[in-house]
Amino acid sequence: MQSYTIGRAARLLGVSPDTARRWADAGRITTHRDESGRRMIDGRDLAAFAVENGRGDTPEEGSYTSARNAFPGIVTAVTLGDVAAQVEIQAGPHRLVSLLTREAVEELGLAVGTEATARVKATSVHIDRA
DSSP states (O other): OOEEEHHHHHHHHTSOHHHHHHHHHTTSSOOEEOTTSOEEEEHHHHHHHHHHHHTTOOOOTTOOOSOOEEEEEEEEEEEEOSSEEEEEEEETTEEEEEEEEHHHHHHHTOOTTOEEEEEEETTEEEEEEO
């Protein structure tokens, strides 16, 4: 079975290595030591933790959606055209780009530095403002 270092697990979970270490120290993720003494996480344990951790993102009051693939992050670029717009979000290690109407960008108040969530369903990316 494949095992992951704390650093690699952190990258896969989209958190800092310090956060992954704190989770391990608190017993949220089970670790073991390899022959070199490094703390490792079994692949099955990491997968189960990732699924459980992903369930913790509940919608805020009044925010409901059927799109379950949510990528909370920060807006890094907004390109406005006359009718359409392009919004880029950095969500952990993921860069997501969405094409939407200029009106939607303005209504959501999306700008560089704004916290937002990209929701992916099928081939569409929907943007929810945090």
